[in-house]
Amino acid sequence: MHSLSAKDLTLGYGETVIIDGLDIEIPKGEITVLIGGNGCGKSTLLRSLARLLKPKSGNVLLNGEEIAKMKTKEIAKKLAILPQSPVTPEGLTVYELVKQGRHPHRSIMKQWTKEDEDAVQQALESTNILHLQDRAVDSLSGGQRQRAWIALTLAQQTDIILLDEPTTYLDMTHQIEILDLLFDLNEQKGHTVVMVLHDLNLASRYAHHMVAVKDKKIYAQGTPEDIITCELVHDVFQMKCNISCDPIFGTPVCVPHGKGRSVGANQKKRAAI
Template sequence: MHSLSAKNLTLGYGDTIIIDNLDIEIPKGEITVFIGGNGCGKSTLLRSLARLLKPKSGNILLNGEEIAKMKTKEIAKKLAILPQSPVSPEGLTVYELVKQGRHPYRSLIKQWSKEDEDAVQRALEATNMLHLKDRAVDSLSGGQRQRAWISLTLAQDTDIILLDEPTTYLDMTHQIEILDLLFDLNEQKGHTIIMVLHDLNLASRYAHHIVAVKDKKVYAQGKPEDIITCQLVSEVFQMNCSISCDPIFGTPVCVPHGKGRSVLSN
């Protein structure tokens, strides 16, 4: 199983520093979720881990090797990334989309093979998309479309999967559907999953390991039950809250102290 880490990592755009001298090690075989306020650098950090953004300084290490020195196809056989709100060409079918996940394994010499076909079939089965493989991606519901994109990352056959806000624009039912799918992939297949989530309660429910980002650095990291506190929520999200325990899963639940309906008594 492959490992992923960063040492003395500084990221930014132009003269603006987003992440400053950060060290992080992603636990193998677990679900890690990045949390933090808008603009804190969660997605920037995720993109850099997939070598989509060149660091200003520091290194990303994949199995102890600097990712910047690795060949693109070599990286693509070890980690896959699903960006936020991906868009497919109009009319592209689910099957055609998922086939693209096999690109790292193909060349002028090595054309489409039974191994590629089997990988696509396994990916479609794992996401319950086999019966929709001939449908156009742009004709699917939001949840189905996201499962199609996750199928593509699975067809890539990597240990590590990175996802940038995979539940964005989905209703509550489809959010749970996608997160349950990712949880099952981790439990049954052992994938290391790294994702950005905005919903703190869903992050606490599904993550083994949470990384809270604030002021260009890691504010706190660890198991949800160890780090999700009223102080963390106040300092990272500038919000007062109460923390209770989920009665079903035993994970932390954040209850904001915002203005709501008054409680009226007869």
């Protein structure tokens, strides 16, 4: 199983520094979720781990080797990334999209093989979209489309999968479907999954390991049960809250303070009338 880490990593755009001197080691075979306020650098960090962004200084290490010095195809055989809101070429079918995941394993001289076809079919089956393989991707629902993109990453047959906000723009049902799928891939096939999520409660439910980013550094990291506290939510998200326990899963649940409808107050109002 492949390892992924970063040492003294500094990232930014132009003169602006987003991440400064950060060290991180991604636990093998677990689900790691990056959390933090808007603009804190979560997506920037994820892109750097996939070598989509060149560091200002420091190194990203894949199996202890500097990823900057590795060949692109060599990286793509070990690590796959699904960016936020990927754009699908018009008219491309699900099968044609997922087939592109085999690109790192192919060359100009190499014909399409049974191994390639098996990898595509397994990816379609794992994401439960085999019956959609002849449909145009742009004709699918949001949840189906996201499954197709995840199938593409699975067809790469990498140990490590990085996902930038994979539940964005999805309704609650499709959010759970996608996260359940990623959870099953981790549980059944041992994929190391790293993703950015905004929903703190869903992140706590699915993550084995969480990394909270604030002020260009790692503010805290560990299991959700160890790090999700009222203090962390206040410091990282500038929000007061209560932390309770999910009655089904036993994971932390954040209940924000703020204005809202009071059931007790409404009952009293109706009684007065």
